[in-house]
Amino acid sequence: MEPNTFIQLEGLDIFLKMKNENEIKEHGNRKSILKLFLLPIHFFRIIKEKIGFSIRLKLSLIYIRILISAMLLAGVGIIIIFGSTKIYNDFMYNYDTVSKILAKEVINYNDLELHAQKNNSQILIYDTDKKLLYSTKKDQPNFGYRNYVGIINNENNFFIYINKRVLISDQQMRVIIYTDISNELKETLGLAKVILYVLSTALVFAIISIFGSGKGVFRPIKEMTDTVRNISEKNMNLRLNVSGSKDELKDLAVTFNEMMNRIEDDYIRQKQFVSDASHELRTPIAVIQGYVDMLDRWGKSDKEVLQESIDAIKNESESMKDLVYKLLFLARNDKGTLVLEKEEFSLTEMLIETTKETQIIDNNHVLDFDIEEEVPLYGDRKRIKQAVRILIDNALKYTPKDGKITISLKTDQDYAKVSIMDTGIGMSNEELSHIFDRFYRSDNSRTREKGGHGLGLAIAKIIVLSHKGKIKVRSKKGSGSEFILFLPLKE
Numbered sequence: 001m002e003p004n005t006f007i008q009l010e011g012l013d014i015f016l017k018m019k020n021e022n023e024i025k026e027h028g029n030r031k032s033i034l035k036l037f038l039l040p041i042h043f044f045r046i047i048k049e050k051i052g053f054s055i056r057l058k059l060s061l062i063y064i065r066i067l068i069s070a071m072l073l074a075g076v077g078i079i080i081i082f083g084s085t086k087i088y089n090d091f092m093y094n095y096d097t098v099s100k101i102l103a104k105e106v107i108n109y110n111d112l113e114l115h116a117q118k119n120n121s122q123i124l125i126y127d128t129d130k131k132l133l134y135s136t137k138k139d140q141p142n143f144g145y146r147n148y149v150g151i152i153n154n155e156n157n158f159f160i161y162i163n164k165r166v167l168i169s170d171q172q173m174r175v176i177i178y179t180d181i182s183n184e185l186k187e188t189l190g191l192a193k194v195i196l197y198v199l200s201t202a203l204v205f206a207i208i209s210i211f212g213s214g215k216g217v218f219r220p221i222k223e224m225t226d227t228v229r230n231i232s233e234k235n236m237n238l239r240l241n242v243s244g245s246k247d248e249l250k251d252l253a254v255t256f257n258e259m260m261n262r263i264e265d266d267y268i269r270q271k272q273f274v275s276d277a278s279h280e281l282r283t284p285i286a287v288i289q290g291y292v293d294m295l296d297r298w299g300k301s302d303k304e305v306l307q308e309s310i311d312a313i314k315n316e317s318e319s320m321k322d323l324v325y326k327l328l329f330l331a332r333n334d335k336g337t338l339v340l341e342k343e344e345f346s347l348t349e350m351l352i353e354t355t356k357e358t359q360i361i362d363n364n365h366v367l368d369f370d371i372e373e374e375v376p377l378y379g380d381r382k383r384i385k386q387a388v389r390i391l392i393d394n395a396l397k398y399t400p401k402d403g404k405i406t407i408s409l410k411t412d413q414d415y416a417k418v419s420i421m422d423t424g425i426g427m428s429n430e431e432l433s434h435i436f437d438r439f440y441r442s443d444n445s446r447t448r449e450k451g452g453h454g455l456g457l458a459i460a461k462i463i464v465l466s467h468k469g470k471i472k473v474r475s476k477k478g479s480g481s482e483f484i485l486f487l488p489l490k491e
């Protein structure tokens with residue numbers, strides 16, 4: 001039983017397989033036919049995408065549309081004017097001649113017949129009861145009585161007719177004049193064909209030149225796109241070509257270049273900042289590592305080494321903490337997340353507090369105060385104190401032992417002026433032009449034991465500017481420096 005079932009099943013399997021193969025084939029055929037039908041839609045979609053993307057193509061199509069409309073208007077106009085003038089002239093000629101013949105006292109029906117023969121027209125005269133009295137071309141069926149004016153078609157010939165009242169032998173009659181306008185229509189059709197051929201040929205040339213002419217106009221855009229595509233962080237100095245005529249594209253290129261200059265400056269500054277910051281951090285880390293190694297080797301037994309290492313590590317970690325704090329401040333400022341907690345406070349009281357603190361930590365200098373009584377200020381007390389501290393610390397750092405440092409507070413109409421004047425090493429003009437740059441330290445202070453990281457003044461400047469104030473510096477090499485903070489009294 002079992003093997004039989006198996007054979008049967010196998011047969012069924014093959015049958016199913018064959019059926020599937022046929023189905024797949026059929027399905028494939030159906031798919032290709034469907035594809036063939038969908039081809040125009042696909043083609044249309046590609047063109048639509050192109051139009052959506054390419055300004056050049058869009059403009060070209062607009063020009064072509066305008067051109068076709070203008071040509072159509074001109075062509076149809078010419079044909080209508082030509083055709084109607086021809087028909088009108090022929091009709092009027094027929095009408096005038098018939099009117100003249102019928103206006104004579106004795107009507108010469110021969111003339112009427114001759115005229116009708118020559119112009120292939122038909123003239124019918126009816127009495128007021130619409131009874132036919134006379135007809136030209138008697139051998140042909142007449143077109144019958146008709147009111148007013150109109151056009152009829154007879155055996156591929158077109159006739160324009162008019163119903164006219166006439167007096168014949170003092171009797172009221174109606175004359176219907178049929179004018180054959182087939183020739184005029186044929187001529188007009190001929191002219192229409194010529195116009196169609198001429199305009200189509202002109203259109204083909206115009207379309208080719210419209211598509212071709214866009215290339216030159218849009219070449220600068222392509223060049224710009226290529227240049228912009230090549231700009232990367234490794235290639236930031238690439239700029240757009242702004243030579244050539246002055247047009248909107250040049251304006252765009254100049255503006256783009258200016259923007260790139262700013263971005264490049266910012267980028268270089270950021271890179272410099274990161275490299276300076278890591279450099280500043282590397283030194284204390286190396287020092288700490290050195291002392292830790294020393295501790296590991298000799299510190300356990302040598303008390304002197306132990307103390308020296310502890311002091312050094314303390315100093316360096318203190319300096320690192322200070323550096324990281326300053327870096328965080330600058331990063332927050334750059335990110336725009338620096339928050340000022342402004343309040344009304346006494347600048348006098350804050351300065352007295354700061355000077356007292358200075359007296360506690362420093363007894364190497366002569367401190368002098370000239371602080372005005374009660375100057376209220378609206379601002380971030382903590383930050384302003386931080387800026388003042390930076391200036392006082394610098395004055396202490398860069399003024400030799402026993403030098404004088406004067407802290408004063410004065411006001412004028414608009415500003416509270418906090419001055420920190422020292423009799424220290426002073427600065428040259430060259431140094432002065434850089435002291436607010438991040439990580440700048442003069443050669444002199446670089447070698448000094450107490451040299452900072454070159455971030456203090458940059459931070460003080462940010463604080464003062466964020467209070468809409470300003471800083472003035474006066475300094476003379478070897479004689480001393482004066483830093484004045486101008487803080488606006490009115491917010």
Ligand code: ADP
Nearest residue numbers: 394395398435441442445452453454455456457
């Ligand atoms: P630092 O932490 O190095 O003092 P700052 O930004 O506060 O950094 O100052 C930048 C540089 O300006 C100092 O390295 C020093 O060369 C100079 N400088 C600042 N204040 C004084 C001053 N009172 N006298 C002389 N030089 C000063």
